[in-house]
Amino acid sequence: MMKNKVALVTGGTGGIGTEICKALSSASCHVAASWLAGVDDGESWLAKCRKEGFDFAIAEGDVSDFDAAAAMVKEVETKLGPIDILVNCAGITKDSFMHKMEKDQWDAVLRVNLDSVFNVTRSVIMGMRKRGFGRIINISSVNGQKGQVGQTNYSAAKAGMHGFTMALAQESARKGITVNTVSPGYIATTMVAAMGEKTIQKMIAQIPVGRLGEPEEIARVVSFLAADESSFITGANIAINGGMYMG
Ligand code: NAD
Numbered sequence: 001m002m003k004n005k006v007a008l009v010t011g012g013t014g015g016i017g018t019e020i021c022k023a024l025s026s027a028s029c030h031v032a033a034s035w036l037a038g039v040d041d042g043e044s045w046l047a048k049c050r051k052e053g054f055d056f057a058i059a060e061g062d063v064s065d066f067d068a069a070a071a072m073v074k075e076v077e078t079k080l081g082p083i084d085i086l087v088n089c090a091g092i093t094k095d096s097f098m099h100k101m102e103k104d105q106w107d108a109v110l111r112v113n114l115d116s117v118f119n120v121t122r123s124v125i126m127g128m129r130k131r132g133f134g135r136i137i138n139i140s141s142v143n144g145q146k147g148q149v150g151q152t153n154y155s156a157a158k159a160g161m162h163g164f165t166m167a168l169a170q171e172s173a174r175k176g177i178t179v180n181t182v183s184p185g186y187i188a189t190t191m192v193a194a195m196g197e198k199t200i201q202k203m204i205a206q207i208p209v210g211r212l213g214e215p216e217e218i219a220r221v222v223s224f225l226a227a228d229e230s231s232f233i234t235g236a237n238i239a240i241n242g243g244m245y246m247g
Pocket residue numbers: 010011012013014015016017034035036039040061062063064089090091092112139140141142183184185186187188189190191192
């Protein structure tokens with residue numbers, strides 16, 4: 001059950017984030033999506049979702065910036081009320097071999113994928129502790145579990161997310177808060193489409209199930225973890241990768 005819970009999905013306007021917003025809304029949550037000016041257009045995303053029958057709140061903000069993340073959370077809480085469910089889904093890649101990687105590629109990926117998890121969670125955790133309930137779900141990646149050529153930055157950030165999950169899960173367990181990681185494999189979104197058809201076919205050859213995953217397949221697991229009834233699952237790292245990596 002999640003009826004009337006308030007959920008914030010960072011990167012909620014993205015390929016996976018959109019399906020997470022829809023799944024939580026279908027489970028009767030009040031859902032807010034964060035978006036980033038210059039990367040997305042929150043208003044057009046919202047208009048499209050409304051046409052499909054989904055109504056969300058939106059809040060703009062750069063989650064890699066501590067103060068901007070805090071302001072974005074405040075805006076959501078003003079619109080919808082205290083946040084019960086946080087899905088840290090915002091992420092980017094800036095791939096390069098280590099011997100060619102620029103410092104700004106490293107910094108950007110660590111800030112958006114990992115610092116953001118601190119920034120946004122820090123703004124909601126006190127309220128969750130006081131109210132004795134919370135669900136925090138961090139969207140990592142198979143490449144945080146197994147490493148990937150050209151992604152020392154992304155693999156480090158995504159592995160770091162699960163370290164954060166395990167530590168916070170222990171700190172929060174007696175407060176009714178669960179903290180889990182979901183690690184998708186290759187999912188059919190624009191992030192993967194950007195790799196190009198040849199690379200995608202090479203990837204598919206490494207996936208035992210023989211296809212890319214669908215964003216909905218990530219969303220249904222997030223929705224499962226967010227439910228009241230999932231209170232005994234904490235500190236877990238759920239792999240959804242078509243058998244590509246079985247850690
Ligand atoms: P996407 O590019 O469609 O969405 C990413 C979202 O993050 C966008 O809404 C974007 O606006 C937001 N974002 C980026 N930088 C931001 C910032 N500084 N502040 C606020 N928001 C910011 O990507 P996606 O494929 O939907 O990926 C979602 C998450 O899933 C990411 O964390 C990604 O690393 C992870 N993931 C994706 C795949 C995949 O195959 N697509 C696989 C494994 C993990």
